Amino acid sequence: MTYTRRQFIGTLGATTALIGAPSILRAQSQGTFRIGALCPVTGSGSPFGSGMQKMIIAAAEAVNAAGGAAGRKIEIVSEDTQTNPQAAVLAAKKLIDVNKVQAILGTWSSGVSLAVVPLTNDANIILMNTSGAPALSVPPANAKGLSYRFQATNDRFGRAFAEICEKEGFKRPATMAFNNASGIGNTEGFRKAWEAKGHKVVENVVYEPNQPTYRSELQKVLAANPDVIVTGSYLADTTIIMREWYQSGQPVKWVMPGWAASPDLVKAVGPDVVEGVISVDSVSNENAPSYKAYDEAYRKVTGQPGQSNVYAAMTWDMVHALALAIEAANGTDTAAINAKIREVSNPAGQQVYTYAEAKEALKKGKINFEGASSVLDFDQYGDVTPDFGVFFIEGGQLNRRYVVKI
Amino acid sequence: MFYAQLLVNGLVQGLVIGLAALSITLVFGIARFPNAATGDFMTFGAYAALSAHKATGSIAMGGLAAIIATGVISLLAYLAVFRRLAERSVVALLVASIGIAFFIRAVLGVAFGHSQQVFQVPLSRPYVFGSVRITPLDLQLAAVALAALALVFAILYLTPIGRQMRAVADNRDLARVSGIRPDRVMIALWLLAGSVAGVAGMMLGIKTIVTPEFGWEMLLPAFTAAILGGIGSPVGAVVAGLILGVVQEVSTPLVGFTYKIALAFIIMLAVLLVRPRGLFGRLEGAR
Numbered sequence: 001m002t003y004t005r006r007q008f009i010g011t012l013g014a015t016t017a018l019i020g021a022p023s024i025l026r027a028q029s030q031g032t033f034r035i036g037a038l039c040p041v042t043g044s045g046s047p048f049g050s051g052m053q054k055m056i057i058a059a060a061e062a063v064n065a066a067g068g069a070a071g072r073k074i075e076i077v078s079e080d081t082q083t084n085p086q087a088a089v090l091a092a093k094k095l096i097d098v099n100k101v102q103a104i105l106g107t108w109s110s111g112v113s114l115a116v117v118p119l120t121n122d123a124n125i126i127l128m129n130t131s132g133a134p135a136l137s138v139p140p141a142n143a144k145g146l147s148y149r150f151q152a153t154n155d156r157f158g159r160a161f162a163e164i165c166e167k168e169g170f171k172r173p174a175t176m177a178f179n180n181a182s183g184i185g186n187t188e189g190f191r192k193a194w195e196a197k198g199h200k201v202v203e204n205v206v207y208e209p210n211q212p213t214y215r216s217e218l219q220k221v222l223a224a225n226p227d228v229i230v231t232g233s234y235l236a237d238t239t240i241i242m243r244e245w246y247q248s249g250q251p252v253k254w255v256m257p258g259w260a261a262s263p264d265l266v267k268a269v270g271p272d273v274v275e276g277v278i279s280v281d282s283v284s285n286e287n288a289p290s291y292k293a294y295d296e297a298y299r300k301v302t303g304q305p306g307q308s309n310v311y312a313a314m315t316w317d318m319v320h321a322l323a324l325a326i327e328a329a330n331g332t333d334t335a336a337i338n339a340k341i342r343e344v345s346n347p348a349g350q351q352v353y354t355y356a357e358a359k360e361a362l363k364k365g366k367i368n369f370e371g372a373s374s375v376l377d378f379d380q381y382g383d384v385t386p387d388f389g390v391f392f393i394e395g396g397q398l399n400r401r402y403v404v405k406i
Numbered sequence: 407m408f409y410a411q412l413l414v415n416g417l418v419q420g421l422v423i424g425l426a427a428l429s430i431t432l433v434f435g436i437a438r439f440p441n442a443a444t445g446d447f448m449t450f451g452a453y454a455a456l457s458a459h460k461a462t463g464s465i466a467m468g469g470l471a472a473i474i475a476t477g478v479i480s481l482l483a484y485l486a487v488f489r490r491l492a493e494r495s496v497v498a499l500l501v502a503s504i505g506i507a508f509f510i511r512a513v514l515g516v517a518f519g520h521s522q523q524v525f526q527v528p529l530s531r532p533y534v535f536g537s538v539r540i541t542p543l544d545l546q547l548a549a550v551a552l553a554a555l556a557l558v559f560a561i562l563y564l565t566p567i568g569r570q571m572r573a574v575a576d577n578r579d580l581a582r583v584s585g586i587r588p589d590r591v592m593i594a595l596w597l598l599a600g601s602v603a604g605v606a607g608m609m610l611g612i613k614t615i616v617t618p619e620f621g622w623e624m625l626l627p628a629f630t631a632a633i634l635g636g637i638g639s640p641v642g643a644v645v646a647g648l649i650l651g652v653v654q655e656v657s658t659p660l661v662g663f664t665y666k667i668a669l670a671f672i673i674m675l676a677v678l679l680v681r682p683r684g685l686f687g688r689l690e691g692a693r
Contacts, residue, residue, distance in 0.1 A: 042520045179664055207663045210623040212422055212613055215415045216655050217663050219408075236522055240614050247541050249531050268524045268615065 032075040033068075033332055035060070035322070036095035038116065039106040039315070043083025044234060047264065051302055051312040052106050052130075053078055058297040059319035059355075066356040069326035074319070077101055083108065085115035092116045096123045102332060105318045107131065108311060110154075110182040117141045124334050126341075128318040130311045132157060133181035134189075137381035146338060148321075148382040150314035150373055152282045154182050154232065158189020159406045160280055160388040161230050161255050165190075166197060167404075168278070170253065174203040174226035176217065176241070178233050186232030186257060202226050207237070214241045218248060228253040233260045239268045246273040255280065258310075258391070263398065271396030279398055282386035284313045284373050290320075290353040294372035310373065317371035321345050324358055324369055345369045346377045410538050412655045418544045420651025421551040422613070425606035426628035427635065427643035428558065432599045435575040435638030437492075437592065439499035443483060444603050444628065446510040449621030451476040451604025452611030453514055456523055465527065465612075469550065472604035479510070480600020484592060507622065515618040522615040547609050554605045555644060558598065562640060567594045575638060627670060634674050636687025646685060649673070 037056040040049035060074040068074060077099045081088035088107065095101045096119060103126040107113040110133030117136065120127040127147045132154035135141055152160075165173055173194065175187035184206060191201050203224035207217045218241065221229060229252055231238065238260040245252070246269070254261070254274075258281025266274055284307070285291050294316045295306035306313060322337070324344040329336035344358070349366035352358035361367045369376060374386035387405050391398040426448060433441040451472035458464075458471030483506050491498050532539035562568040567590070573581040574591050582588060607621055614620065631650050635642025653673060654666040661669060677684065 042515070044520075044522075046520050205663060208667060210620070212419050212610055212624075213415060216412055216658050219411060219415075220658070220663075223408075236615050236617070239522065239524065243529060246529050247532055247543075248539065264521070268522065270526075270529075273529065 031072055033070075033072045033326060034075045034077060034099060034101045035319070036092070036099065036101035036104040037076050037078045037106050037315075038081055038088065038091055038095065038104050039078075040083040040108045040112070041080040043081070044236065045081070045083040045108045047262070048108060048309050048311045049080070049083075051298065051304070051309040052108065052315040054301045055294070055298060055312040055316040056105055056319055058301055059316045060323075062293075062297070063319060063323040063355050066359055069323040070330050070332065072326070072332065074323060081107060081109075081112050081116075083112065085111045088112040089115050089119065092119045096120070096125070101125070102334065103128070103322055105322070106315045110136065110185075111180055113147075114141060114181065117147055121146060126322065126334060126338060128322065130314045131182065132185060134185045135181050137383055142382060145382065146334070148318075148341065148378060150317060150371075150376075150384060151311070152386050152388070153189075153383055154185025155189035155192075156383075156385060156406060157186050157232075157257055157280065157388075158191070159193040160404050161186070161190040162193035162197065163404050163406060164255060164278060164280065164390055165194065165228060165230065168228075168253075170228040171199075172202045172225065172227045173199075174221045174224055174229050175201060175205070176221055176229055176231045176233065177204075177206045178237055179206050179208055183232035183234075187230060190230050209237060211237075211240075213244065215244050215248075217241075218245055222248065222250050222252065226252055228255060230255045231260065232257065235260055235262065235264055235268075238265060242269050242273050242277075254278065257281065258389075261391075261393065261398075266393060266396050266398075271393075274393045275395070277393045279391040279393060280388055280404075281391070282310060282374070283389035283400075283403060284310055285371060285375060285386075288353060288370050288372065288375075290317075290370055291372040293354055306372075313371070313373040317373050317376055320355055320358075320369060320371065321376065323355060324362070324367070327359055327362060342378050345371075408659070409656060410536075412658065413652055414538055414540055414544075416652035416655035417648060418548065418613075418651070419655065420648035421548060422606055422610050422647075423624070423627050423631050423650055424644040424647025425551055425554065425602055425609065426624055427631035427647045428555070428640055429599045429603040429606065430628055430632040431635065431638055431640060431643040432558075432595060432602070434632065435640075436571055436595045437488065437499075439496045439503070440629065441599070442500060442503040442625065443507040443510065444599075445621035445623070445625035446507040446514075447476050447480055447600055447603035447621070448607030448610065448624060449514060449616075449618060450479055450510055451607030452616045452621070453518055454604065455608035455611060456525060456616055459525060465525075468525075469605065469608055472608040473601040476604025476607070477597040477601040480603070481593060481596045484596040488596075489592070511618050511622065518618065520618060522617050524615050525612045527612060543612070547612065550605065551609060554602065558602060559640065561598065567591070571595060627667075630670055630674050634677055634684055636684030639684070639686035639688075642684055642686030 037053045039053040057076050060076050064073050079091035105128045107129040110131040113129040113131040121144050130151040134155045177183040177187040205221050254277045258279050261279035298306040325337045325340040328340040347368045349368035350361050352361050352367050374384050387403050389400050391400050430444050454475035455468035455472040459468035487502050530542050532541040570586045570591050631646040635646030650670050
């Protein structure tokens with residue numbers, strides 16, 4: 001192929017235009033605040049991801065309908081993490097460098113959030129996640145205090161597990177954890193809380209993902225004769241473990257996080273295998289007017305009840321908290337917005353539940369936004385403390401028996 | 407007895423690895439490149455078996471579907487891509503196989519979605535021998551694997567086309583001079599390699615769960631087994647798969663569950679240092 005100088009210059013020009021394009025885009029976006037909706041649309045987070053993304057868009061519409069934040073419209077750019085850290089980093093890079101987003105919302109699963117947070121820190125923008133890993137609370141991940149978590153930490157899940165085990169009268173718990181920050185966070189949180197109550201854990205096993213069988217791991221745990229096994233696990237590995245445990249024939253009870261012991265697990269292994277399994281998940285702030293607004297929006301967009309996706313309630317709250325902080329800061333400077341997030345969400349102040357109502361109240365004084373996912377009070381690490389629902393799997397149904405507060 | 411149970415666990419795991427390694431080593435012995443699409447051929451086989459199982463309710467039909475469909479897809483990959491690149495370097499073929507792997511995974515993802523699917527097989531209590539527990543499902547899967555192996559070895563060692571395949575594997579030019587048509591050999595090879603991968607995929611799928619990525623994740627242990635066994639040696643691949651499975655499981659009381667995977671690679675390193683051609687491999691002169 002021959003290549004003339006004219007062609008070369010033409011290509012050069014086109015390339016320059018392409019590289020220059022983001023700044024042209026930015027020039028057009030003076031009156032908007034751009035947010036990246038980075039959710040797990042595919043991969044193991046796929047049961048939740050698309051609903052999460054839709055609620056970011058719906059909440060942004062609610063904000064824009066009330067006149068936007070600090071005089072600006074909220075604009076959403078959507079990307080998929082594929083529930084995979086590598087894919088999430090590529091998507092986050094694109095959102096930051098090409099789309100010039102000023103905040104990223106909606107990352108799910110700790111591996112993804114831990115991979116994305118260095119990028120948002122470098123770009124000095126806010127990251128709001130729904131992940132549990134304790135490492136997200138502290139430096140280096142949250143060195144700049146720009147990361148907010150709308151889900152309970154794995155440590156808090158562990159504390160809830162310990163409360164439940166005590167209430168149910170278990171004496172000899174063992175743990176099984178998927179080898180990542182979230183899995184081990186759950187079981188370590190449990191172990192600490194359980195030992196603080198003066199009890200002992202009889203066995204701890206950490207296992208690797210993507211194994212064809214977990215029989216040896218089970219063998220080790222069951223050899224300690226536990227009366228309950230507490231897990232920090234995901235759906236795929238839990239499916240294999242539950243089938244192999246059932247075949248072993250040794251009776252034991254299970255306490256699991258809700259993302260593992262979900263209706264999908266019942267469907268995968270059948271109701272007999274998971275009968276009596278205790279599934280624990282954070283519950284939304286179901287009696288609040290903000291939850292009612294979220295539930296309506298969720299039903300309208302997906303046709304499902306809002307209860308079917310606790311993470312969508314979290315992403316709904318993300319947009320609200322962020323937009324209120326922008327309004328309170330009266331500008332789009334990240335440092336100024338960041339300084340206002342706790343101010344608009346935490347007590348004291350007038351309790352508010354919708355964006356329009358909050359925006360009005362903000363003119364008069366201090367507000368306290370109460371979210372759909374929790375009362376949304378951030379501690380010094382940017383973490384919230386939701387309540388935990390305790391679900392018993394009975395005849396293939398997840399029945400909520402009680403709520404645990406920690 | 408604790409170790410006896412671990413040994414059984416390891417054997418079952420090793421059979422799956424061994425079948426996948428067999429598919430890799432067949433292709434390497436005859437077509438002379440490492441086929442990175444093997445893992446996704448397995449995934450394809452698992453989905454084929456899953457669909458047939460859902461439609462007919464019979465695992466046997468599922469197995470048949472896995473064998474036929476994966477054999478065909480493997481042959482198509484050869485006709486569309488690998489044949490055209492046959493004269494290129496190993497790297498070109500390897501990269502092409504990675505491309506085919508991505509393609510198959512993406513198509514399966516679009517067609518079946520990314521959420522996990524499972525074979526709805528009835529769960530049954532294990533047979534207990536002393537303190538060793540063996541589930542009926544594992545026995546059935548072992549029987550299927552052994553039958554598949556027996557069939558492959560019968561084809562390789564008892565049929566004219568098998569003899570021709572081994573001749574091409576031994577010395578391609580000499581085989582051609584002796585009147586062996588490479589085209590027929592290659593078609594037989596890709597059908598066989600695909601079918602073996604399909605069976606391995608179905609077995610893994612029945613034992614675990616099926617997602618579009620699950621075969622790809624088995625590729626590393628399968629490659630390890632193929633190298634350990636002596637690349638190009640069918641017997642070596644199967645034996646090495648069993649060794650890997652057993653060593654990983656039996657070592658767990660000593661090294662724990664996190665490092666058992668690393669152990670497989672330490673064994674491979676040791677074998678390559680002491681015996682670079684692998685357990686059953688032959689020395690080859692430089693070309």
